[in-house]
Every structure is written in C-alpha cells, then in structure tokens.
Amino acid sequence: MKAFTRITARVAPLDRANIDTDAIIPKQFLKSIQRAGFGPYLFDEWRYLDHGEPGMDCTDRPLNPEFVLNQPLFAEARILLTRENFGCGSSREHAPWALEDFGIRAIIAPSFADIFYNNCFKNGILPIVLDAKTVDELFTLAGSGHDLTIDLELQTIATQDGRVIPFEIDASRKHRLLHGLDDIALTLQHRAQIEAYEARRRSAAPWLFPDTVPT
Amino acid sequence: MTAKTLYDKIWNDHLVLAEDDGSALIYIDRQLIHEVTSPQAFEGLRLSGRKPWRRSANLAVPDHNVPTTDRQAGISDPISRLQVETLDRNCAEFGITEFAMSDIRQGVVHVMGPEQGATLPGMTIVCGDSHTSTHGAFGALAFGIGTSEVEHVLATQCLVQRKAKNMRVAVEGTLQPGLTAKDVILAIIGRLGTAGGTGYTIEFTGSVIRDLSMEGRMTVCNMAIEAGARAGLIAVDATTVNYLTNRPFAPKGALWDQAVAAWAHLHSDDGAHFDAEVEIRAEDIRPQVTWGTSPEMVLPIDGRVPDPNAEADATRRAGIQRALDYMGLKPGTPLTDVAVDKVFIGSCTNGRIEDLRAAAAVVQGRQRASNVRLALVVPGSGLVKEQAEREGLDRIFREAGFEWREPGCSMCLAMNADRLEPGERCASTSNRNFEGRQGYGGRTHLVSPAMAAAAAVHGHFVDITRL
Ligand code: SF4
Numbered sequence: 202m203k204a205f206t207r208i209t210a211r212v213a214p215l216d217r218a219n220i221d222t223d224a225i226i227p228k229q230f231l232k233s234i235q236r237a238g239f240g241p242y243l244f245d246e247w248r249y250l251d252h253g254e255p256g257m258d259c260t261d262r263p264l265n266p267e268f269v270l271n272q273p274l275f276a277e278a279r280i281l282l283t284r285e286n287f288g289c290g291s292s293r294e295h296a297p298w299a300l301e302d303f304g305i306r307a308i309i310a311p312s313f314a315d316i317f318y319n320n321c322f323k324n325g326i327l328p329i330v331l332d333a334k335t336v337d338e339l340f341t342l343a344g345s346g347h348d349l350t351i352d353l354e355l356q357t358i359a360t361q362d363g364r365v366i367p368f369e370i371d372a373s374r375k376h377r378l379l380h381g382l383d384d385i386a387l388t389l390q391h392r393a394q395i396e397a398y399e400a401r402r403r404s405a406a407p408w409l410f411p412d413t414v415p416t
Numbered sequence: 417m418t419a420k421t422l423y424d425k426i427w428n429d430h431l432v433l434a435e436d437d438g439s440a441l442i443y444i445d446r447q448l449i450h451e452v453t454s455p456q457a458f459e460g461l462r463l464s465g466r467k468p469w470r471r472s473a474n475l476a477v478p479d480h481n482v483p484t485t486d487r488q489a490g491i492s493d494p495i496s497r498l499q500v501e502t503l504d505r506n507c508a509e510f511g512i513t514e515f516a517m518s519d520i521r522q523g524v525v526h527v528m529g530p531e532q533g534a535t536l537p538g539m540t541i542v543c544g545d546s547h548t549s550t551h552g553a554f555g556a557l558a559f560g561i562g563t564s565e566v567e568h569v570l571a572t573q574c575l576v577q578r579k580a581k582n583m584r585v586a587v588e589g590t591l592q593p594g595l596t597a598k599d600v601i602l603a604i605i606g607r608l609g610t611a612g613g614t615g616y617t618i619e620f621t622g623s624v625i626r627d628l629s630m631e632g633r634m635t636v637c638n639m640a641i642e643a644g645a646r647a648g649l650i651a652v653d654a655t656t657v658n659y660l661t662n663r664p665f666a667p668k669g670a671l672w673d674q675a676v677a678a679w680a681h682l683h684s685d686d687g688a689h690f691d692a693e694v695e696i697r698a699e700d701i702r703p704q705v706t707w708g709t710s711p712e713m714v715l716p717i718d719g720r721v722p723d724p725n726a727e728a729d730a731t732r733r734a735g736i737q738r739a740l741d742y743m744g745l746k747p748g749t750p751l752t753d754v755a756v757d758k759v760f761i762g763s764c765t766n767g768r769i770e771d772l773r774a775a776a777a778v779v780q781g782r783q784r785a786s787n788v789r790l791a792l793v794v795p796g797s798g799l800v801k802e803q804a805e806r807e808g809l810d811r812i813f814r815e816a817g818f819e820w821r822e823p824g825c826s827m828c829l830a831m832n833a834d835r836l837e838p839g840e841r842c843a844s845t846s847n848r849n850f851e852g853r854q855g856y857g858g859r860t861h862l863v864s865p866a867m868a869a870a871a872a873v874h875g876h877f878v879d880i881t882r883l
Contacts, residue, residue: 217738218731219610219710223850228831232481232495234455234502252856255495284731286611289644290850292546293453294562315580315614315646316546316560323564371578372437384564385466388572391433391441395469395574398432398443408667408675409445409539414472415532415664416513 203325204381208306209350210279213269214343220283221290222317226299230255239295240302244270270303274346281308282336282343287328288317297324307351309358311336322374325381327353329368353379419685421582422649423617426557426682430540432574439578445539447569449476449512450525451503452831453544457567458506468510469573475534475665476507476514479524480831484794484821487517496832510570523797523823526550526764530634531799533663537652537679542569547764547847549640553633554660555652555682557617560641580646581615581691584684586622589698594881596774597632598766598845598864600624601639602704604696606714613645616692619684620650624698630659631770638765639847642711651683705751705877706849706862708739713849714862715751717879723747742851743859744839751877754861757840759791759818759872760854761865763828766845767796769803771865775845776809778869778880784817785875791818792834794826818872830855843871 230242232255241259246252248271250263264271270278281300287310288296297320300308307327321328329351331339339349342360350359353375358366377384388395403410420428433441454476461467468474481496483489491497500517507514515521521528526547529535535551541558542548544566551558565575585604604620605612618640625633633650640648657676660666667675702716713736715722724736724747740747745754761767761775772795784791793813795801801823804810810820827834828846836842836858845868846853849860863871870878 216731216734218735221710221848221850223829223848223853227852227856228829231452231831232493232499234459234499236456236459246852246856286614286644289610290546290848292544292548292560292562294456294544294564297562312611312614314611314644316562320562320564323562371439373435373439373576384576385464385568385571388441388568388574388576391574394433394441395443395572399573402429402443406538406675406678408671409536411472411667411671414513 202323202381202383205306205325205327205353205378207350207352207354208279209348210306211275211277212280212282212339212343212347212349213275213278214340215269215281215283216340218284219286219289222288222293222296223290225288225296226293227253231293231295236298237302239299240304243299243303244268279304279306280349280351281305282339283308283310285311287313289314292316294320294323297321297326301326309336309339322378323384325378327351327378329358331366331368335366419688421684421688421690422555422619422651422682423557423582424688426538426540427579429538439576441574442540442577443574444542444569445473446534446541447474447566448525448529448541448543448548449474449566450480450543450545451478451499452480453563454506454566455499455502456563457570458510460567461510461570466571468512468570471511473573474512474570475529476503476512477522477525477528478503478517480825480829482517482824483832484824484826484834487822520798520802523800524764524767524825526638527767527796527800530554530630531797533660533666536660536666536675537656537682542575546641547638549646549648550634550638550764552637552640552648553630553650554656555650555679557647557649559646580617582689583613583616583618583645583692583694584690585618585620586695587620587624587698588622588695589624591624591698591701592881594866595701595703596864596866597628597635599701599704601636602706602711602714602862603701605639605643605711606704607694607696608643610642610710610712611644613640613643616645617647617649618643618645620648625650626653629770630655631768634768635765639711642847652679703864703867703880705867707743707745707751708736709742709849709851711847711849711862713739717751717877719751721745721747721749721751752879753876755787755841755876756843756861756871757787757789758836758842759788759868760827760842760844760846761792761868762794762796762826763846764796765847766865767794767800769800771845772800772804772809775865775869776812778866779816779818779873780812782816782873784872787875788872791872792821792827793818794821795823797823816873827854829853843868843877
C-alpha cells in the first residue's frame with residue numbers, strides 16, 4: 202500500500218452533501234477486472250457532458266465547464282473538500298481507486314460513509330473528518346484557489362495564511378498509512394491466534410465448520 | 417454479567433484479538449463473493465502467492481452482470497462476459513464453490529445465500545457488497561466490505577474492525593393492510609436520514625418486526641445501509657429457525673439441534689444499553705414513495721413533491737433543488753399524479769417469492785397501462801423463478817403485459833442490458849435512487865412490490881390501501 206506522510210496541494214471544493222459512490226465512479230466502469238485506470242472516469246457523469254463507457258478515450262470528450270475539477274484553478278487539486286456523508290452507497294473500492302488514480306490523496310468532510318472511509322486507508326488516501334464549521338471556513342478559502350499542507354505525523358492541516366487545524370485519526374490506521382504497511386501481512390503475524398480461535402470455535406460451534414459443503 | 421445487545425454478543429463471539437486503540441481482529445464465518453468486487457482480490461492473492469485460509473467458508477455467484485434474457489446465448493457485452501468468466505476461473509483455480517450462470521441456484525448473492533442456508537444465525541458474514549446487511553435478518557453480523565478486505569478475508573479469514581455503536585429501532589403497533597416491510601424500512605430511512613445510522617449497527621425490534629416473515633425481515637435489513645448503518649440485525653426466533661430447516665447448507669441431525677439450542681441466546685438482553693433508540697409507530701406508516709435522488713427523500717403516497725424554498729438550511733435547500741431538477745418534478749405536485757415510464761420488480765430488496773406474489777396479486781386480471789413502456793419482473797434467483805412458475809405467477813405477469821426474466825441484479829443498477837434511458841421515470845422495488853443508478857439520466861422512485869405493480873397497471877403512483 203502507498204504511504205501517506207505529508208502533502209502540500211491545491212484543495213478543490215465539491216459543495217454537495219451525500220455524494221455516493223455511484224457518482225464517484227458510475228457502475229459501467231465496474232466491469233473492469235483491473236485495479237488501475239479508473240481516474241479518467243472519476244465523477245464521470247458530472248465531469249463530462251456526454252455519457253461515458255469503459256474503454257473510452259476521455260481526451261476528446263466534452264467537459265462540463267461548471268464541474269469544479271474541470272476549472273483551471275483546481276486542475277492540479279490533490280485534496281478534495283466536501284460535505285457530509287461522502288462516499289455513501291455501494292461498497293465499491295473502485296471509488297477510492299478512481300480518486301487515487303486521478304491523484305486525490307486526501308479528502309476533508311464533516312463525515313464519511315463507513316465502508317468508503319475504510320476503503321480509503323487501503324489505497325493511501327487520507328480521509329479527514331472536521332467539524333462542519335471548520336469545513337465551512339475551508340470552503341470560503343478554497344473557492345478562490347488555496348493550497349493546504351496536510352501532515353499525517355503531526356495530524357495537522359495548515360492553510361496558506363498560517364492557520365493550523367488539528368485532526369483526529371486512530372493510532373493503528375495512522376501507523377499503517379504512514380508506513381504504507383500491508384494489512385494482510387500484519388494480520389498473518391497473528392496466525393497462531395487465528396488458529397487458536399478457530400480451534401476454540403470449532404468445538405463450541407461445530408456446525409460452522411462442516412466437513413463437507415454442497416457443491 | 418452485564419446485559420448485552422445482540423451485536424455485542426456476536427462481536428464477542430468472533431473476537432480473535434483486541435488492540436489497545438480499539439481496533440480488533442474478528443473472525444469471519446462466511447464470505448459471499450460476486451464477480452464485480454472480487455477479480456482484483458483474487459489477483460492480489462496470486463501476486464502475493466497466498467492461498468485462501470478456509471476455502472469452504474466462501475461461496476460465489478455471478479449476479480450483477482448476467483443477462484436476464486436468453487441465457488443460452490451467453491453474455492454479449494465482452495467486458496461483462498470477461499468479468500463473469502474471470503469469476504468462474506478464479507473459483508476453479510482457488511477451489512471455491514460457485515453457482516455459475518447456468519446453475520438453477522444462481523441469483524442475486526443476497527437472495528441466494530439465505531435461500532441455501534449459507535446464512536446462519538450468529539455468523540459473521542461479509543461480501544464485497546454494501547447490501548450484505550440483508551443477512552442480519554437471521555441474527556448474523558453481516559456487512560459490506562471493499563475489495564482489499566475481500567482479499568484480506570480470503571487470505572486470513574479475519575478482518576480488522578472497530579466496533580460500531582448500538583442503535584435500536586423499534587417498530588411497534590400494527591401495520592395497515594397492504595403495507596409491507598419495504599414501507600417500514602423506507603419510513604425508517606425517512607426518519608433517520610441516509611447518514612443517521614453511520615457508525616452504528618441497527619437492531620430492528622418491535623411487534624411489527626417480530627410479525628414479519630424472514631423475507632420481510634431481509635427487506636428491512638437490506639436497506640439498513642441506506643440509513644448509513646453497515647449492519648442491521650434482527651433477533652433469532654422460531655420464524656428464523658423454521659425458515660432454515662432443511663436448507664442445503666444448514667446443519668442436519670444432531671448438529672442442527674445443537675445449533676438451534678445455541679441460537680436461543682441470539683437476542684439483546686433485557687436492559688442492554690443502546691447508544692441510540694428510535695421508536696416508530698406502525699399506525700403512522702403509509703405506503704412510501706421516494707421523490708428524490710437519495711433514499712431519505714421519501715414521503716407517504718398522500719404527500720406532495722416538496723418545495724425547496726420551505727427548507728431553511730442552504731446545503732439541504734440546494735440538495736432538494738438539485739434532486740427536483742434531476743427528477744423533473746415540480747414542487748407541490750401530488751405523488752399520485754406522477755406518471756411512470758417503466759417498472760422494475762426485483763433486486764435483493766424485493767426479488768423474493770413473497771414479493772412476486774404481492775405484485776402478482778395487484779396485477780392479476782389487469783393490464784399494464786399504455787404509457788408504461790416496460791414492466792420488468794426479475795426473480796431474485798433461479799429457485800425463486802422456478803417457485804413462481806410453479807404457482808403460475810409468470811402467467812399472471814405475462815398476461816398483463818409484463819416481461820418475465822432470468823434472475824440477476826438487472827435494472828437495480830443497470831450493469832447489464834436492462835436500464836432506463838435518459839429522462840425515463842421508473843417505479844422500482846430496488847434500494848437506491850441515486851442519479852444514474854438505473855441508467856444514465858434515469859429517474860428512480862423506490863416503492864414496495866405492490867406499489868410498483870399498481871403503478872404499472874395505473875400508469876402513475878396510486879395509494880394501494882385505497883384500491
Ligand atoms: S440487486 Fe442491486 S443492490 Fe442487490 S446486490 Fe444486486 S446490484 Fe446490489
């Protein structure tokens with residue numbers, strides 16, 4: 202997994218609540234069996250004026266000039282600022298894959314949907330929860346083009362005018378993200394405990410461990 | 417011992433390791449797999465040279481991409497075909513049981529699992545699909561995960577999780593005739609909002625929930641995620657046990673007796689602490705129809721399309737306006753005046769036999785309205801389809817001008833050929849009315865099967881309690 206330490210980048214204001222994963226990456230792109238290549242289709246229905254299909258060359262497609270990521274001021278944005286319940290709906294990890302492939306490294310919102318929040322950490326994206334008032338203040342700054350510095354080690358967001366905003370993140374997620382650790386390898390370090398649990402459980406609830414299953 | 421919630425009990429039963437910071441390693445009893453969210457997980461296993469930890473804990477089925485017409489001809493879209501074939505190949509390579517497209521047991525993963533008895537009380541169940549919450553109807557802790565976690569469960573049979581908070585939603589009283597589990601859960605979502613359950617596991621309780629069949633309970637838990645909760649739960653009782661008796665994957669003989677005895681503790685103890693509690697009176701619930709682009713944008717059928725100017729909060733006002741623009745609706749329009757172009761009856765929310773019976777009862781002896789271009793009935797699984805045909809439901813639908821299709825997700829998310837065209841309006845028994853969900857530019861209204869069927873024969877929404 203990709204590590205996240207510190208970035209300084211433009212923040213793009215996406216002023217909508219309840220942005221769902223169907224909007225982040227529409228379902229037709231979920232047919233891909235790859236993990237990469239979703240970036241050009243990020244927010245496809247809002248970003249382009251035509252209807253996108255997988256495999257399309259997006260360089261010639263008509264852009265929606267109103268959409269924030271199409272505006273020159275935010276073309277280089279690596280941080281997304283948005284409203285509550287970002288990433289609700291489907292569990293598709295294609296959503297963080299598309300954000301990551303596009304170049305988004307951090308998302309700031311008053312709240313995130315649980316599954317999406319979790320999926321971000323698996324893909325080197327830092328989701329940051331701030332109170333609604335601070336998010337409002339950042340929206341005011343962001344509209345005219347603003348860079349933020351996000352430091353995961355210090356758990357701070359610094360604005361260009363010197364304001365420093367602290368944020369919360371739990372210790373194990375922070376550790377994994379800072380070092381880009383492989384979650385599966387970490388879990389497999391507990392192989393003995395998993396096996397011991399299985400043995401205990403097998404004797405307490407043997408019906409969960411049938412010798413044969415229907416085929 | 418302190419009183420525990422059902423969620424606390426299942427969580428504790430699966431705790432492999434608790435970390436100091438509140439995260440925990442929990443054991444997963446069952447993983448359900450479908451073609452859309454698994455290819456990259458299997459690829460990850462291959463790249464790292466890992467093997468599945470316990471193959472028999474996994475069960476796979478293709479559902480999202482499968483065509484609902486002429487299965488013999490295969491899948492015409494080459495990208496969809498590759499995804500389904502990739503699932504077939506991965507299951508063969510890693511030794512995982514799969515009900516392939518041609519298998520009578522194939523269906524929407526959340527219809528198939530319970531039908532097979534692969535969903536059992538007290539289990540932890542995951543799937544790379546947010547509607548995994550469906551299985552909570554059995555007193556199982558079931559929730560959707562991302563593809564990285566699918567790989568994690570394949571490789572370790574465990575997941576790193578943080579415990580959610582406990583919420584209880586009690587629905588007490590008696591439902592009016594004609595009202596269904598779908599109306600109950602839509603009313604709950606209307607009350608909680610789409611983020612009201614975020615961070616919680618919701619246990620649904622109360623006389624209305626106890627009186628529901630397993631199918632109705634699945635409809636309720638299915639949409640817990642639409643209230644933001646990853647998991648919904650319902651206590652185990654005789655209804656649960658009866659449903660599971662003799663299902664293919666359910667235990668048999670002495671093991672069955674042992675299991676049933678153990679399941680008796682799968683309810684919240686008296687006095688257990690809930691971090692949030694909500695009570696809804698059944699008498700207040702009317703047939704529900706969504707009018708917007710989020711499931712919380714829902715009203716009783718007697719309602720009118722809301723006026724954004726009546727909303728004080730600016731973000732919400734803009735949200736309502738955007739939804740009305742997308743949906744092509746004018747403030748103040750009675751919902752019963754809203755005409756539909758298409759009707760979809762199916763999905764993991766309402767694609768089970770009782771749903772089809774309820775819809776058929778409304779349709780019987782009537783005809784699809786002339787303004788309704790397509791009324792699609794897609795059974796949740798091959799076995800549901802077979803049962804419905806035994807009961808003659810397919811004939812009722814066909815004679816009324818409905819289309820009777822092969823099982824799959826179909827127009828719930830329109831990854832296959834079934835979809836809305838831009839601007840088309842649909843009465844749908846599915847679970848999401850997001851922009852573009854049923855096709856680019858398509859407009860979705862979520863309703864119960866009976867309400868969808870009534871819209872199909874009347875050409876617009878009607879109050880089924882007044883029919
Ligand atoms: S029927 Fe719809 S909601 Fe259910 S699994 Fe299929 S696509 Fe998802």
